[in-house]
Amino acid sequence: MLPGVRPLNGALSRQGQPVYSPGEEIFNRGVSGQGRQVAGMEEGDRQHPAPTAPPGRPHGEKLQLLLRRSQEAKHSAYCPYSRFPVGAALLTAGGEIFSGCNVENACYSLGVCAERTAILKAISEGHTSFRAMAIASDMGDNFIVPCGACRQMMREFGTDWDIYLTKADGTYIVKRLEELLPLSFGPEDLKKV
Numbered sequence: 001m002l003p004g005v006r007p008l009n010g011a012l013s014r015q016g017q018p019v020y021s022p023g024e025e026i027f028n029r030g031v032s033g034q035g036r037q038v039a040g041m042e043e044g045d046r047q048h049p050a051p052t053a054p055p056g057r058p059h060g061e062k063l064q065l066l067l068r069r070s071q072e073a074k075h076s077a078y079c080p081y082s083r084f085p086v087g088a089a090l091l092t093a094g095g096e097i098f099s100g101c102n103v104e105n106a107c108y109s110l111g112v113c114a115e116r117t118a119i120l121k122a123i124s125e126g127h128t129s130f131r132a133m134a135i136a137s138d139m140g141d142n143f144i145v146p147c148g149a150c151r152q153m154m155r156e157f158g159t160d161w162d163i164y165l166t167k168a169d170g171t172y173i174v175k176r177l178e179e180l181l182p183l184s185f186g187p188e189d190l191k192k193v
């Protein structure tokens with residue numbers, strides 16, 4: 001738990017299903033670059049200083065930019081079949097952001113997710129070390145989560161980075177990649193035989 005951040009236990013979706021595990025941190029978008037804001041706080045409430053993010057985790061304006069870029073990327077989605085636009089924004093170790101959207105095809109199996117689009121763009125520009133990814137969709141009641149294929153694609157580049165899962169209103173939860181894909185298989189495993 002981050003100092004100054006309180007868990008909001010007991011939140012339920014409209015279906016009555018818990019939308020996060022007990023003790024999970026839920027954040028609203030920060031305001032004016034002041035860092036993350038806890039859901040339920042009044043906008044403009046400045047009584048509590050912005051909590052300090054763990055080392056390596058984006059915070060403040062950088063985090064807000066990452067979240068915004070994922071929302072913006074969603075508007076470029078080519079999804080005439082699913083009508084389920086998704087945007088992703090990938091933060092490199094050097095601080096650059098690459099965004100991506102889902103791109104579908106009449107041959108359905110050729111469709112590519114937003115997360116993989118962002119990764120492919122970053123890799124093709126010479127970046128292989130990543131700090132975080134934010135993912136956005138139009139779902140209002142649920143945090144968007146990456147599919148299994150994207151989790152494996154992310155894992156290729158390490159398990160120790162953060163995935164920001166958002167709702168349409170910008171509320172988000174943060175998961176380490178190793179939480180999203182436990183007991184994973186990666187490039188180092190190929191060297192074990």
Ligand SMILES: [Zn+2]
Binds near residue numbers: 151
């Ligand atoms: Zn995917």
